[in-house]
Amino acid sequence: MSQIMREPVCLISSDAAGQLCVMKEAKSILDEITQPVVVVSVVGLYRTGKSYLMNRLAGQQTGFALGSTIQSKTKGIWMWCIEHPCRDGQTLVLLDTEGLGDIEKGDEKHDTWIFCLAVLLSSTLVYNSLGVIDNTALEKLHYVTELTENIRVKAQVGSDDDSSTELMRVFPSFIWTVRDFTLELERDGQSITADEYLEGALVLKPGSSPKTENFNLPRRCLRNFFATRKCFVFPRPAGDRELKRLEKLTEAELEPEFLKQAQEFCSFVFSSAKPKAVTGGRTLTGNVLGSLADVYVEAIRSGKVPCLENAVEALTQIQNKQAVDQALQIYREQVCMSVCFPLDPLELSDIHKEAEKKAIDAFISISFNDCEQKAQMELMRQIQNEYEDLCAQNKDHCLLVCKEILKHVFTSLDEDLNGGFFMHPGGYLEYRDKLQSLTRQYRVKTHNKLMSEEVLNEYMKEQEKFERSILLADQSLSKAEKKEEERRLQNEALQQQQRALEKMNQLQEQMLRDQERTYSEHLNETLQRMDKEMNRSKEDNERVLEAKLKEQEALLKQGFQERADQMNKEIKSLRDEMKKDEESKPSTLQKVVDTAGMAASLFLPGIIPKAIGLGVSFLSRFLK
Incomplete structure (x- = not known):
């Protein structure tokens, strides 16, 4: 598996004052990742083997520090970014967290924030524990009961939107890995799966006593916050003596059943873990994930409760300014490399098209x-302003080139005119023949050059006074011939003006085609992204709905009628919301x-009539 990073780096640590902070090196690595990120975090009590699982996911023997003493080895949150082993175009971000409950720290709040950050930043959360899932194990997972106190979905205090439905939408999938498991997976004499073992441990007791x-x-909390739950049980990987050098053991030295479970765990994570998303189905890239970590850590440092709504708003401002700046810079760099x-x-249109495409791609990946x-x-x-400026510069350069060519071609004619060379009988026809010959030479030299006819038109206008003087002075021509020649000159002048106008019209038409393409590409990219976000939001809602239906069924079986009725209200509310979202999709798009x-009417005024038709055409693609 090809790696983006050769080894993990610290993402979140504590400064000299004991305050959490995002490390610059890790942030700079994330800033370079413009792919969607699948973020897998591992949490759990210290000395339970969390880091070993993360190394397995990374496909490596070593990486995240394992340690072999009773002290917690990992401090803060460490990050390892690798290419996703199963999906092209996605990056797998592994987060190994500081062991919870280390008595040497004596800072319970620090552990709570580490747990909350793991929940907020990941798309899959792995909780690692030793032994069995019993009441003691669940009591040690008290951090999950504090999530509603330390995480808010909506900015408004006391909002009903901070319900289990909202939390389920944004919380990661949950995997409980039980290490050194020695029991038989049986219940009432029947074999059960690890998932059934977990769900059995989460059955509620009737009653309302403290x-x-x-x-x-x-x-x-586990049932209400995490829509997707999975369990893996691992036997001891090796004997006591070998455990101290676990990271050095070959697969042949590991217990076969442990190895089998580890492979199944990795396969499940690789195939099922989704890219990290926030409210509205907005999938995160690496650079957005880095900014999100900054926003959450800053909220914690300032004594506030991390709020998803505020985080999204902050990310919008941070990322979109950066997206515009970087996209424009890419456009300028591409143009600068190609324009001469x-x-x-x-x-020039092709150069603009290629540069704009790369700029839009960059914008979409960052915004x-x-x-x-x-x-x-x-x-x-x-970009339109930049392109118009390029066209103006090109026009000026073409003007100078055409004028230089014209000056070179018509120098001999100008010298003859200044010397009165044509002021004799028959001189007019000589003048006319030379003018036509030089005009043909000029057009050959300026073939397809912008402004060539415009420059020639201006020159011909200046020549009119000489032409008429020579014509009037030529005694070899009769009055009728002179009159006929004047009509011909007028027609030629009109034809020359028409040529110049046609050339400028071609330029305007090219600008219009470029504007049309700009509008089409921007609109298409926007609609594609919004369609993806709507589909992801729909998937998240369906996942939450399925979880609530299962929970309602379980509550009824266990005799919790009142809670089942309350769940029914939540299900109805969610279904109504989903129906409303589906019905509003056409109007949103x-x-x-x-x-x-x-x-387009502001920046690309030339395509307003076409924009309406193009918009309808694009919209129809996403409403089928």
Whole structure:
């Protein structure tokens, strides 16, 4: 497996004052990752073998520090980014967290924040423990009961939106890995799966006494917060003596059953773990994940509760400004590498097209939550300004080149005119023949050059006074011939003006085609991204709905009628919301088209009539 990083680095640590902080090296690594990231975090009590599991996921024997003493080896949160072993175009980000409950730290709040950050940053959360899943093990997982106190979905305090439905949408899938498991997976004499073992351990007790409530609380939290739950049980990997050098053991030296479970665990994570997303189905890339870590850690440092809504808003501002700046820089760099004035308008158009495509790709990979397309519209405006400036520069360069060629070609004619060479009988026909001959030479030399006819037209206008003087002075021509020649001169002047106009019209038409393509590409990219986000949001809702239906069924079986009725209300509310989202999809996408059309009217005024038809055409693709 090809690796992005050769070894893990610390993502979140503590500064001299004991405050959490995001490490610059790790942040800079994430900033370079523009692919969607699948983030797998491992949490659990210290000295339970968390790091070994992460190394297995990385396909390595060593990497995350294992340690062989009773002291916690990992401090803070460490990160290892590797290419996803099963999916092209995605990066697997492994986060190994500091062991919880280390008595040497004596800082319970620090452990709580480490746990919360693992939940907030990951798309799959692995909880690692030793022995069995019993009441003691669940009591040690008290951090899960504190999630609602330390994480908020909505910015408004006391909002009903901080419900289990909202939390389920944004919380990761949950895997409980039980190490050194020695029991038989049986219940009432029947074999059960590891998943059934976990769900059996989460069954609630009837009653409302304080003791019962304490028993049920961690179980209820796991059932209500994590829509997807999975369990793996691992026997001891080797004997006591070998355990001290676990990272050096070959697969042949490991217990076969442990190796089998480890392989199944890795395969499950690789195949099922989804890219990290936040509310609205907005998938995170590496650079957005780095900014998200910054936002959450800053909230904790300032004494606030991390809030997903505030985080999304902050990310929107951070990422979209960066997206516009970087995309525009890429456009400029691409143009600078390719442009050498003067250019044929089609060549410049192709350079603009290629540079704009790369700029849009960069923008899409960096931008985040640009629902109203403000950032994309700003990018469209700035790129259009850049292109218009390039066209103006090209026009000026072409003008200078054509003038230089014209001067070189017509020098002999100008010298003859200044010397009065044609002021004799028959001189007019000589003048006319030389003018036509030099005009043909000029057109050959300026073939397909922008502004060639415009420059020639200006020169011909200047020649009119000489032509008429020579014509009037030529005694070899009759009055009728002179009159006929004047008509011909007028027609030629009109034809020359028409040629110049046609040339400029071609330029305008090319600009219009470029504007149309710009509009189409921006609109298509926006609609594609929003369609993906809507589909991911729909998947998340379906996942939550399925979890709530299962929970309702379990509550009814266990006799919790009141809780089942409450769950039914949540299910109905979720279904209504899903139906509303589906019905509003056409109007939401139509709003995107309208906004893009409005931007076109401001930045690309030439394509307004076509923009309407293009918008309808693009919209129809996403509503089939």
